[in-house]
Amino acid sequence: MIDRRKFTFGAAAFGLGALAGPLEAKVRRKPARMLDVVVLGAGASGLQAAWMLEQQGLKVKVLEGRNRVGGRIATLMDQPGYPEMGFNSMADGYGRGFDAAERAGVELVEVGARYRLGKPPMLWLNGKPMTREDWAKFPGNPFPDALKTTMPGELVAKLIGQKNRLADWTAWNDPASAKLDISLRDFLKAQGLSDEAIRLGNDVSPYYGTTAADVSALMLEYNDGFVKAQFAAGPRSMAVKGGNIKLAEGMAKLLKGDVLLGKEVIAITSSATSATVYCRDGSQFTARKVVCSLPFSTLRKVKILPGLKGPQAQAVASLPYQPLSMVFLTATAPFWDEDGLAPGMWTDGMAGNLMPQRFGASPDEITGFIAQARGGLANTWDAMGRDAVFAAVTGAIETMRPSTKGKLRAAEFFSWKNEGFNLGDWAYFGPGHISGFVNHMAKPAGRVHFCGEHTATGARGLEGAFESAERVALEVLGA
Ligand SMILES: Cc1cc2nc3c(=O)[nH]c(=O)nc-3n(C[C@H](O)[C@H](O)[C@H](O)COP(=O)(O)OP(=O)(O)OC[C@H]3O[C@@H](n4cnc5c(N)ncnc54)[C@H](O)[C@@H]3O)c2cc1C
Missing domain, CATH: 1.10.405 (Guanine Nucleotide Dissociation Inhibitor; domain 1)
Structure with a gap:
């Protein structure tokens, strides 16, 4: 503890006697400024809310559990064509998304046409291929x-x-x-x-x-x-040149306050004057307000005091999140030229939905494939684990299409259910959820305000995340 008498003496000894009094008073009058807002989560909504609040002069800090920003914007930067495991593209009405991209200094490119190029994907039922025309005449349709x-x-x-x-x-x-x-x-x-x-x-x-x-x-x-x-x-689908993750990284760079990574939030308390956020690593952050962008799938593991009540508590406890898993594969030779069939395959088996990725310099080039499993198949894949899924997916495709033998290499497995900071892909409402709790989900609770795609009411996906950030920023500023 500093002894006031000794401090004054010491300052005088160094010829600072004249300053000691005013300096001390200054320190007493101006304690370190408390944070105005702690934002939880550095996905699209958290980064956008933090930026908007800083623009109004607030002192903001962002806490992110992962060791990267972006949340459900997730690009594989070490694979050809930078395949997207999360957010894919913005449609023409994404005004907030276009603004964010411009601010973040990233270039948007049209990708919709790339999805429509080449032969349309075929339907593979019980291992047999069908075009749309075949399917229309198929007796089992x-x-x-x-x-x-x-x-x-x-x-x-x-x-x-x-x-x-x-x-x-x-x-x-x-x-x-x-x-x-x-x-x-x-x-x-x-x-x-x-x-x-x-x-x-x-x-x-x-x-x-x-x-x-x-x-x-x-x-x-x-x-x-x-x-x-x-x-x-409009008809366009826009994505960030070189990988969508650059959008989140660019948005994070615009912030004046810290974006702290590796900060898993485990508890939030609110009092009459402030809110405190507790992280698993023992650190704590106190602010006038908390903006919480965590998906309810992970928020339900966070202790909130005073506790949430009624339909809002029910929503946090039960809002479901979609199982969705993906395998990224590369092709060592164009097997589709060899068998003359469409490269894309929508299957009713273990391979899920195989989608060609055309993200090379020329749209004609196939840079890889994403095999996607949703719902029950995603749960099956997740239970099997990476290597077994690789074998099952490539094996199933080879059995259906011998031309792929030895030419398809599984490179990455990505499960949104297994991502501990999402525990599922996107939120969805079960029957009765909308009437039961939708209008209670984002109500401020104590000093905690909520945003995130799940709380959007006028837009979906990434644009919904941005919409929710706007709403929460206005809420905090008005509170
Ligand atoms: C496969 C896929 C495809 C998609 N395609 C499209 C598309 O084409 N177009 C479109 O508009 N949208 C798309 N989306 C949706 C879009 O990506 C999301 O709506 C948007 O990115 C969500 O942003 P968010 O900020 O609400 O949530 P998130 O991005 O999930 O952000 C929440 C953040 O909170 C962090 N967090 C969670 N728990 C904790 C904790 N306890 N402590 C600290 N931090 C924590 C997470 O790590 C994360 O960074 C897609 C999503 C997926 C998964």
Whole structure:
């Protein structure tokens, strides 16, 4: 402890006597400024919220559990074509995304056309290939007559698009829409689909949940409205040249305050005057406010005091996150030229959905393949582990397509369920969740404010993450 008398004496001895008094007073009058805001999570929403708050003069620090920024923006920078394991592309209506890219100093390039190049992917059922024309005539096609030419991977989006019950998609979370919050399965049944049609059209490779019973049709109608609004804005799909992760890295560089990595948050407490965040490494951070962008899948492991209540507590405890896993493969020779079939394969087996990646200097070049498993197949892959998945995926493809033998090399396995700081791909609403808790999820609790894609109400995906950051920044500034 510093003895005041000795300090004054010491200062005088060094000829600083005249300054000692004013300096001491200055120190007493101006204690180190408390942080205004601690932002939890350095994904798109956390970085955007931190930047917006700093622009208003607030002192902000960002805590991130991983040893990198970006969260669900995740690029494999050591693989050809920089394959994306997370966020893929922005549509033409992503105003906030375009702004963020410009600020971050990254170049956006059109990639949509690259997905549509070459022969369209074929359907491989029970190991046998089919074009769209073959499928339309196939005796085992269980779809209703009007949908015979619809490929299984297109069925749900098409039907939801045709039969969307929302007159105004932005009213999806209005209590008046609550009666629409039924399962996708019930919705598809009402359209006359058989169990087999639902299995093939959804459950083999679901975007949400593991079966059509898991997901709310109302959420898909909201999604459909958002997608149609994007098409109305324009046809492009934009991605960051050289890898989307550069967007997050560029956004982090714009911040004046620290972005601390390796800071796993384990508890948050709020008092009348401040909030304190506790990390697993023993560090603590106190601020006037906390902005929490953590997905509810990981937030449910964080102790919050005073505790969350009612529908908000229910949402944190139960909001589901999608199982989705991927294998990145490279081809040592163009096997598709050898057998003359489309390089892309939508399968009902272990290989999942095999998608060619065309991210070389010329769009004609195939830089690799992503095999994607969603829902039940992702769970199966995750239980098997990397090496067994590599063998099973390449083995399944070789059995179907002998031309691939020895030419497909599995290079990376990525499971969103196994990513400890996400525990799943994107949030989705089960039947009854929208009416049950959606409008309570992002309510401030004590000094904690919530953002993240799961709390967006007017946009989806990355644009939703940015939208939620705007909302939370305004909330904090207004509080
Ligand atoms: C495979 C895939 C494809 C996608 N494709 C698209 C697309 O084409 N277009 C589109 O618009 N969107 C797409 N998205 C969605 C988009 O990537 C996300 O909506 C967006 O990146 C989410 O940002 P966020 O900030 O809400 O969450 P996150 O990015 O998940 O950020 C949350 C952060 O919190 C951190 N964190 C979690 N727990 C803790 C803890 N306890 N302590 C400290 N830190 C913690 C995480 O590490 C993470 O960095 C895709 C997502 C995936 C996974």
